[in-house]
Amino acid sequence: MTITFDSYGRRRIVNLVMTLAAFAAVGLALLPLVSILYTATVRGLPALGPGFLTDQTPLPCSGSACPHGGIGPAIEGTLILISLASLISVPIGLMTGIFLSEYGSNTAGRTVRFLTDVMTGVPSIVVGIFTYTLFLYAANAGYIQFDYIHSAISGAFAISVIMIPIVARTTDEALRLVPTSTREAGLALGLPQWVVVSRIVLSSGRTAVVTGVLLGLSRAAGETAPLLVTALGSLFLFRQVNAPIGALPLTIYQLGLSPYSNWIDDAWGAALVLVVMMLLINIGARVALKYGGPRGSTR
Amino acid sequence: MARAGPVPADRPPSQGRGSPAGDSIFQGLAVAAALLVMGTLAALLIVLFENSSQSFGAFGLQFLWSTTWTPAGNPLHPEAYSAGPFIFGTLVTSALAIVLGVPVSIGVAVFLTELSPPWLSEPLSGLVELLAAVPSVIYGLWGFFVLVPIMRTDVEPGLQQLLGPNFPLFSGTPLGLDKLTAGVILAVMIIPTVTAVSREAFRAVPTSQREAALSLGATRWETTRIGVISPARSGIFGAMTLGLGRAIGETMAVTMTIGNTNVISGSLVAPGQTIASLIATNFGESAPGTLFQSTLLELGLVLLMISLTVNVVARLLLSRVLNVEAGRE
Numbered sequence: 001m002t003i004t005f006d007s008y009g010r011r012r013i014v015n016l017v018m019t020l021a022a023f024a025a026v027g028l029a030l031l032p033l034v035s036i037l038y039t040a041t042v043r044g045l046p047a048l049g050p051g052f053l054t055d056q057t058p059l060p061c062s063g064s065a066c067p068h069g070g071i072g073p074a075i076e077g078t079l080i081l082i083s084l085a086s087l088i089s090v091p092i093g094l095m096t097g098i099f100l101s102e103y104g105s106n107t108a109g110r111t112v113r114f115l116t117d118v119m120t121g122v123p124s125i126v127v128g129i130f131t132y133t134l135f136l137y138a139a140n141a142g143y144i145q146f147d148y149i150h151s152a153i154s155g156a157f158a159i160s161v162i163m164i165p166i167v168a169r170t171t172d173e174a175l176r177l178v179p180t181s182t183r184e185a186g187l188a189l190g191l192p193q194w195v196v197v198s199r200i201v202l203s204s205g206r207t208a209v210v211t212g213v214l215l216g217l218s219r220a221a222g223e224t225a226p227l228l229v230t231a232l233g234s235l236f237l238f239r240q241v242n243a244p245i246g247a248l249p250l251t252i253y254q255l256g257l258s259p260y261s262n263w264i265d266d267a268w269g270a271a272l273v274l275v276v277m278m279l280l281i282n283i284g285a286r287v288a289l290k291y292g293g294p295r296g297s298t299r
Numbered sequence: 300m301a302r303a304g305p306v307p308a309d310r311p312p313s314q315g316r317g318s319p320a321g322d323s324i325f326q327g328l329a330v331a332a333a334l335l336v337m338g339t340l341a342a343l344l345i346v347l348f349e350n351s352s353q354s355f356g357a358f359g360l361q362f363l364w365s366t367t368w369t370p371a372g373n374p375l376h377p378e379a380y381s382a383g384p385f386i387f388g389t390l391v392t393s394a395l396a397i398v399l400g401v402p403v404s405i406g407v408a409v410f411l412t413e414l415s416p417p418w419l420s421e422p423l424s425g426l427v428e429l430l431a432a433v434p435s436v437i438y439g440l441w442g443f444f445v446l447v448p449i450m451r452t453d454v455e456p457g458l459q460q461l462l463g464p465n466f467p468l469f470s471g472t473p474l475g476l477d478k479l480t481a482g483v484i485l486a487v488m489i490i491p492t493v494t495a496v497s498r499e500a501f502r503a504v505p506t507s508q509r510e511a512a513l514s515l516g517a518t519r520w521e522t523t524r525i526g527v528i529s530p531a532r533s534g535i536f537g538a539m540t541l542g543l544g545r546a547i548g549e550t551m552a553v554t555m556t557i558g559n560t561n562v563i564s565g566s567l568v569a570p571g572q573t574i575a576s577l578i579a580t581n582f583g584e585s586a587p588g589t590l591f592q593s594t595l596l597e598l599g600l601v602l603l604m605i606s607l608t609v610n611v612v613a614r615l616l617l618s619r620v621l622n623v624e625a626g627r628e
Contacts, residue, residue: 011521012518014520018520018523019414019519021406022413023414024406025404025405025406025410030426032487033426033429036438039445091332092332092336094332095331095332095333096329096332096336099329099333102329103329103330114614118340118607119339121541121545121609122343122548123549123550123606124548124550125579125602126548126578126599126606129595129596129599130342130343130346130599133346133350137346164339165336193322193326194324197325218432221434222436225550225551225579228582229582229583249436252437253439256555257443257555271437271440274437275434278433278434279432282428282429283429
């Protein structure tokens, strides 16, 4: 702490420089977001036609006369994967969150909370090869056909492994904002604890819980790496459950790095659709949390 | 602190709806879900460990620092793999992400907590957090089509001119698809995480610290340095570690910009490969039961161990800082 009182001029200059540096940092941080939105809009718009969201992937072709087709298989695949993943991960995540907030104020609870936090940091590609290996075990043991290793089922499983810790922790945070007095009021009426938790606590915190699930879903919908080794991607609409399936992020990766101009355009179109979807969900979640937070909360 | 601990055993019999037997079933379900989550974490480690044995048997511990990479089918060399180039690539790109991303994040956090008027602060931090909502494949696509050309034609030649052609870190023909570009993308991707956590750490510093500095005649920057950044050091360090964890495991954006070359090169403008990008680009071509697939799974285990360690350290550092702020426990 060296504040010298004889160099006020120099200190004012340093102050000015550092203030400007902080302004510059904000500009620098937001530049990529602006650039991504701008590029996705400019390069994605040409691909957007009336059937873009539903049509089949076009035949690869380069030049200005190429048909753009659509990203129907990707949209459909993402919807199927996300629905299946929600069926698995929402109940498990929700119950884990309830465990953490309602039964977790002891060493066991704190340990589980810590490890759940750590689990959100597991690299998604590792989750992918883990899922692949588990399905390979099951196929080798004769429980499933080998086809299922690359299918909607394995893709949804991988996504669930990523989603569950997110849903668990957001549920935990949401329920812990519900005041203890709300629980005590329920218990004082003679309600069993499970009724208090499932009817009163969960419903007071429902905005935050639903928002958390939505954020988990949006994160899952953007995952590519785990699907690269499980769902594998597909240029065709869904036909059977034991076959590779497309997904928006996979399409962006596979078409985007292809040498064909209409595929690259479609990749940007898909990127535009995906990024707008993500931003809307995230902004929506932010607004919902701000104006519809837990009722009766003191925060 | 018991928020809603188990109901005391001497509670009077239930008169409301729902049977008391439901309590043990409900709690059982909650415990089962939590055990399932813990089981998944354990299974991750066990499955990868078990499947690494073939590779570990072939290459031993040397695997971690050796640099051999000769796939099967080469008549001149026996099939051999190693982790060296990929651990190197992962460390270099993550270090770049920290060096480039952390100062910017601290700048943003300082702006949000110390300089910005309250009406601007909230929407602005929302915007920065939106950076985290952009999927990594879109960062990759943007990196490939926008950032790579800029790096190749402007930034990298510019750096070479500035530092001389023989400066080792930037030697060679700039390709754009290289470690520097991947590092820049990773820096952008960790900014929301590091900013959000540093901001919380700055907010946790009592206002009296700032007032004390101001009352001694400090300028606004001096107040920030002495009264905010300095007491929040451990929080910043935790934020940095969390950002490091994110950078180490990032797959798609790196895969699409790093150039995917399995060699060690000291130059940042030469292509490379991280553990994650290697698995992403090669796993599809590996057949079950082969030495190659076992090698990729061992690399997955190495990546998992590194990122678990980094995340555990980050959470331990942060649990103190952030819980004090939130008044928890």
